[in-house]
Amino acid sequence: MSTATLKTDSITMEFGGLRAVSELSLEVNQGSIVGLIGPNGAGKTTVFNMITGVYTPTAGRICFQGKDITGMKADKITARGIARTFQNIRLFQSMSVLENVMISKHVRMKANLLEAVLGLPRYTRANQQNYDECMDLLKKVQLDDVCYEAATSLPYGKQRRLEIARALATTPSLLLLDEPAAGMNPAESLELMDFIARIRDEFDITVLMIEHHMEVVMGICEKIYVLDYGETLAQGNPAEIQNDPKVIEAYLGAVDVDAEN
Amino acid sequence: MDKNKRSKNILTIMVLILVCGLLYWSQINLNSFYIRILNLAAIFAILGLSMNLVLGFTGMFSLGHSGFMCVGAYTAAILTMSPASKELIYYMVPITPALAQIEWPIFPAIIAAGLMAALFGLLVGIPALRLRDDYLAIATLGFAEIIRIVVTNTVSITNGSLGLKNIPSINSIWVYWGAAILTLLILKRMINSSWGYAFRAIRDNEIAAEAMGISIFKHKLISFTIGAFFAGIAGALMGFLITSVDPTMFRFLFTFQILLIVVLGGMGSLTGSVISAVVITIMMEVLRVVEQPMSILGLNIPGLSGMRMVIFSVLLLLVILFYRQGLMGTKEFNWDWVLGKFDQIKSRRRGEAA
């Protein structure tokens, strides 16, 4: 067992007759930013769903921080320290920005329901602490000025940032980002790159991200896995991936060698 | 922020005193007919609140409320009926010896009714809550019917379809509205706590809620069981109000009325449920007139019995089709809104003066 934070061992996912993911093995080391790329339908989000417990792999094992988490329920996995965002933003639409983030604190709430209803100090203290931590977090991601606004009233880019903040509020060790740059223009994508690198440092976490924006992927990922038809096509650092002929053919398209030089 | 909080608390206490004063005045001055209607409204308020917790705040479409009411009503009735009454009422099949001599005071019986209903809520919820919306609706409906059918058939415990009479009668407005206000306060606390937010997260986006670490099944079960608890309390109170219970009281019609109250008041608003409970209860009485023959402009119009429910069905359809958020939507009555209005009036006056 290596020191990798996350290690999947030949995981497979079958739906009826369809094999969405086929014997995928990947390793993510502590503190790194790893990318998962590939054409649409390659199975990337399915891999996320398997890691976070939404699906139970048909075969194979998933280890997180040395413990086998294969088939554990999603909420338990979050409690262990894996958090995620979604491809299609899944904010809680009836709640404000702050309330969305406060939800993530519930998983670690020590007081019980009775204490909450009776307003006992154990609960009120914990609640106040959660409030402070969330406001702190929102300041760090620069969403504190809109903290009382309805979550769905924010512009798209801020909603994506809120989803990330909400995931961070669960105090994870591993953060899974599903297409965080989707719908962003190049300037916003650059901002996002800095943002992700910054939170990796500030919160001392590991990041695994699915992305299509190549500038973002090549810009901050230290290691990249390329998926196609549910199988690993290639893995390596950005330079290796960019020059891998299989990857180019399947996904990146022919690269103009002159333009590169 | 602190100053505002102080004045808000003062306002809340003032309102509570006002409400107590109203209740006191009503108890003394209104005749028993009006008091009975107010008491019935309180019971419906508790029912509306408890169903709103399950449906409006947690997003579970449960149609089993009448079953839990039934459990609560029978529990309280059997516990509080005097042994003499029991002998009298259970004339076809005598009551089982274990229950024959029991006679509890009112308040422990009410609590016991709630707990019994909560137990049933647990038993129903554990299998049923794994199901999706529409299946949950039918499954809970099924369970409510099973409960009713079991009650009808276990004659030695429940006296079957003959029902129970001579239940101790309570007329005090304090008991019913006290229970309703207590329910409102407890649920308000719950909704504004971390758990309340967890329930709402499940309603808004179950998959995201689970991803943020909320155990969906556990929280649904908690919400469902608490909803059943208060339904049981309401059932017990119903028994004390009407002094008789029988299985046909708890058919789907009851659940429908509660559904109407929740939808009309706003799924997701506690104050909305209380308001619409009062409105609907009063409407039910007022609309009785439609079911009596009456003469308008010299024409004799025969009474249309059952017309009330037609009107209520139409009302439900109108609300759900055209005004889905109901009276209060997901908003609650709060002092900010009131103070805000005062500020508006003040600034308008200042504007006019200038």
Next chain:
Amino acid sequence: MSMDIFLQNIANSITLGSLYALIAIGYTMVYGILRLINFAHADLLMVASYIAFYGILIFTLPWYIAFAIAIVLTTLLGIGIEKAAYRPLRNAPRISVLISAIGVSFLLENIGIVAIGARPKSFPRPSELVWNIHVGNISFLSLTIIIPTVTLLLLVAVTLMVKKTKIGMAMRAVSRDFETSSLMAVNVNKVITATFAVGSSLAAIGGLMWSMQYPQVDPLMGVFPGLKCFIAAVMGGIGSIPGAMLGGFVLGFCEVMLVGFFPAVSGYRDAFAFVILILILLFRPGGILGENVVEKV
């Protein structure tokens, strides 16, 4: 039990099963396309029965005209309900349309109570359809043969329609994948209307036959059959027409046999169907013939 009674029970279960099957199809077709439990479906049973009742008794129409009018009007009502109460809520949260369905069901039942009175009335059985047949020691109603036969013919017709006609293919497409179908120039509204038309007419015919078999009509007569038929549809595999047929027959069979062999539990007859439902939803939600659908995250 004696052979005679056993045969009688078999005959009853086939009859009951046929009726359940006919009504269950309507539920399963609508659920397959809209993922909606049409609570109002079974009340159409009642509507058709009352229209025929009035046609025969008040307007003294010959039974076949009264029946035809009943079927046509009930079908139109079913289509109208979809247009007025379900279509506007197609993009609303699921709970809303379920509430609307409950509202419609309640409305129909209570209009029935107001217009006709809550007391049961005796349905006029046409003598051309209902007579006694004697075979040796056993005598049974002609309905025991007529109902299953009519049901079988209708089932065949529906199956042919779904498999062979364009609209049938469109129904299957929409029930598989709503969004893609609408993108593929399938007129989804027309398909839905057709689905409700078929389901409602089957409910109407089922209702008429029900009233002939159990000739007591009252405004709430559709409630329990409705729930049981939905349960039958779930049992066979919700969304699957053959499943609904199978479920209907199995449920009818089990219900009659249970009461036949254990008369002591006949009070629990209705509870039995609910217990089956809960067991199925817990252990095999896809039903006997159904498939498991996974939600995309």
